[in-house]
Amino acid sequence: MPQLRQNIITGEWVVMAPERAKRPNEYVTADTIKHQVKAECPFCVGKPTYGSRIKSEDTANIYVAPNKFPAFLPEENISVRGYYPEKGFYRVKPAIGGHELIITKNHDHSLDAMPRNILEEMFLAIQRRYLVYAKNDLVEYVMAIYNHGPVAGASIEHGHAQLFSSSIVPSLIVKEKHGSEKYFELNGVCVYCDMIEHEKKEKIRMLAETDSFVMFNFFASRFPFEIWIVPKKHSSNFEIAGYSIIRDLSKIMRRGLDMLNETLNDPPLNFFIHSLPTTSENADYYHWHLEIAPRVTGYGGYEIGSGVIIDITSPEECAKYLKQSEKH
Ligand SMILES: [Zn+2]
Ligand SMILES: [Zn+2]
Ligand SMILES: [Zn+2]
Incomplete structure (x- = not known):
């Protein structure tokens, strides 16, 4: 057991x-x-x-x-x-x-x-x-x-x-929740909402935008080509997103996967959905999102020994590279 x-x-x-x-x-x-x-x-x-x-x-x-x-x-x-x-x-x-x-x-x-x-x-x-x-x-x-x-x-x-x-909250979620709560206390706004605005302005990591979502390479990525898909309208719980949101999610997700397929030839990857723990509901400070982690490099001793990730490709370069797939 x-x-x-x-x-x-x-x-x-x-x-x-x-x-x-x-x-x-x-x-x-x-x-x-x-x-x-x-x-x-x-x-x-x-x-x-x-x-x-x-x-x-x-x-x-x-x-x-x-x-x-x-x-x-x-x-x-x-x-x-x-x-x-x-x-x-x-x-x-x-x-x-x-x-x-x-x-x-x-x-x-x-x-x-x-x-x-x-x-x-x-x-x-x-x-x-x-x-x-x-x-x-x-x-x-x-x-x-x-x-x-x-x-x-x-x-x-x-x-x-x-x-x-x-029956436990995974440690990565504990960290995300704690960090976004702190950001909210300090600034009075959701850190993910702020990040969406910032990424839309800077444009250097942005991959695509639909009615309901933005998709970009994450600034402090742990994996080369790490992609985040975030709903534009603030919402902490994925499980209660309405049908039109899910339909739009499938659209932008398919586009992101196609970008990876075309530029990296169908790389191995994981994706996961981060939502609020089931014990809480409708938090102002937390914002659900989907992360895609392509597994094109492995972790070495330093990453495993220190918990500090060395990412060998910058997300700005990754965004440029991924967008090439849409030009032809
Ligand atoms: Zn938000
Ligand atoms: Zn089968
Ligand atoms: Zn997350």
């Missing part, structure tokens, strides 16, 4: 989920995944994953299924109490929550080739499942992520997003 172990020094939580290592494809190389045989794909319609799906969430092109090797488990049948093992020295909590997959019905709709309307369907499914978990008092945070390509952690080629619902 997965558990949350607390780092006794920093206070940060780690999910210990040894069951996940049982995945037979855990040790295959990037190359084998690229050539996974469709007939053996566990996510195709008709396969066991499809059989275990939550049928009420089925749409034309998407289905939702529980992860067979979850990092977080529903609270049924397990104690939700934290405890202090090894004579009370360390702190452990059960990893309560949920871990679901949002899967495209068509095997060939991986992220690089996913049509805009299916991206939209995927975001809508994420919202519906997000709201289900937000109602659970034990869940503090829900994060939607997508791994594209083995380098980015995808062990199955068939397109799928993942939803992690946890």
Whole structure:
């Protein structure tokens, strides 16, 4: 059973989920995944994953299924109490929550080739499942992520997003929330709203703008070509965004992905949605957004040893390069 172990020094939580290592494809190389045989794909319609799906969430092109090797488990049948093992020295909590997959019905709709309307369907499914978990008092945070390509952690080629619902707020969100609260206290405005205005004026990192969104390379990026997609109208909670916003999100997202495809030849990447913890609602200081992290370089010893990232490509250069794709 997965558990949350607390780092006794920093206070940060780690999910210990040894069951996940049982995945037979855990040790295959990037190359084998690229050539996974469709007939053996566990996510195709008709396969066991499809059989275990939550049928009420089925749409034309998407289905939702529980992860067979979850990092977080529903609270049924397990104690939700934290405890202090090894004579009370360390702190452990059960990893309560949920871990679901949002899967495209068509095997060939991986992220690089996913049509805009299916991206939209995927975001809508994420919202519906997000709201289900937000109602659970034990869940503090829900994060939607997508791994594209083995380098980015995808062990199955068939397109799928993942939803992690946890009884803890992830440390990056704690930092973002704390930082934006402080900015709001000092300036009386949302830092993301200010950043949108600034990026629109400066234009050097801006990639695209639609009715509802801006898309730009992030000033202090942790990854070369790191892209942020931010709604123009202030809103702290992704899960309650209306249909026209989600439709517009799928449009700008498709454009961003196409820019990466054309200039970097379908790079491995992760994307994730940052929204307010489920315990709070409608904050003036926090602003939901989507971050795309292309994985074209790996982290070395300094990054892992220090927590300080060395990004070898400036976001200003990245923006110029990405925009070339739209000129022809
Ligand atoms: Zn498949
Ligand atoms: Zn804002
Ligand atoms: Zn963020």
